[in-house]
Every structure is written in C-alpha cells, then in structure tokens.
Amino acid sequence: MEFLVASAVGVLTAAGLYLTLRKRTFPVIIGLSLLSYAVNVFLFASGRLVVNLPPILSDTAAGYTDPLPQALVLTAIVISFGMTAVLVVIALAAFLNADDDAVDTKGDSAG
Template identity: 55%
Template sequence: MESLFAITLGVLAATGTYLLLRARVFPVVLGLTLLSYAVNLFLFAMGRLVTGGAAVIGSGSSQYADPVPQALVLTAIVIGFAMTAFVVVLSLRGLGELKTDHVDGEEPRT
C-alpha cells in the first residue's frame, strides 16, 4: 500500500512539474493542479495511513487517525479550487488581451 502511494505521489509530482515547464497557459494550470493534488496526498499521508482507525483518541484505542492533516488537506482543497478558478480567469483575460496563450505573451520565433 505504501509503495503504491509513494509511486502515485511521484507520478503526480513529476507530471505536475513537467507541465509547469511548458510554455502554454493550459498545461501550466493543469500542472499546478496536479502538483497541488500531490501535496494534498503527501499531507494526508503524514497523518499515518490507518484503515479502520478511530477518528478521535478513545479510551481503549491503540490506533487512531490524526485529524490535523485531514483538516489541513480539506483547507488546501478549498484554497486550491479557488486559486485554480482565479488562474483560469486570469489566463482567459490574458488570452483575450494578448491574443496568444503563451505564458510570456509572445509567440516564439521560428
């Protein structure tokens, strides 16, 4: 389970970084989104992966799930969604004014 989780984190982070280095707006937005998903999964994993664990420390429970990483991930999802919406609107505005979707506003010379 942990190896599959680590591989998934690595693939998401590598794909997000690759897409961030592209020169077009949509791949950059998609790369930011994938990178934020990777960070959210990493934060979630910091709370220990426990199946069937209690959400709150009980009197007889030896395994419990830490609620702090879960709260951090929930907050990060909301902030990530808002930032993705903002970047999409910003890129659409840039596309409308600059007439190109290149990230620095200029088409590369060929």
C-alpha cells in the same frame, strides 16, 4: 502500499513540473493543479491512517487516527480550487488581451 503512494506522489510531481514548464497557459494551470494534488496525497499519507479506528483519542480505543492531516488536506483542496479559478480567469484575460495563450517573457509575440 507505501511504495504505491510514494510512486503516485512522484508521478504527480513529475507530471506537474513537466506541464508547468510548458509554453502555453492551459498546461501550466493543469501542472499547478497536479502539483497541488501531489502535496495533498503526501499530506494525507503522512497521517498514517488506520482502518476502523476512531479519529479521537479515547480510553476505550486501542489506537486512533490523527484527524489533523485530513483537516489540512480539506483546507488545501479548497485553497487549490480557489487558486485554480483565479489562474483560469487570469489566463483567459491574457488570452483575450493578446489573442494568444503563449507564455511570453520577452513581451513580443514573434517566434
């Protein structure tokens, strides 16, 4: 199971980096979203989830599931949703301003 989760994190990271390095804004936004998903899966897997155990330490339970990674992932999901919305609005404004969605670092639209 650990190999599957580690592979998923690796594939999400590789695809996110690949899409982030594209020349159009839409793949860049999707790539940043994939990178945030990879971080969320990594944080969630680092919590060492245990099935059928309570999330709070008690005297009667033999073990417990740490609730902190779950809270961190929930917070990260909300933040990444807000950042994706901001990036979409910025990309839309840039597209409407320049009539092109190419990521251009030189300032000219030729080429």
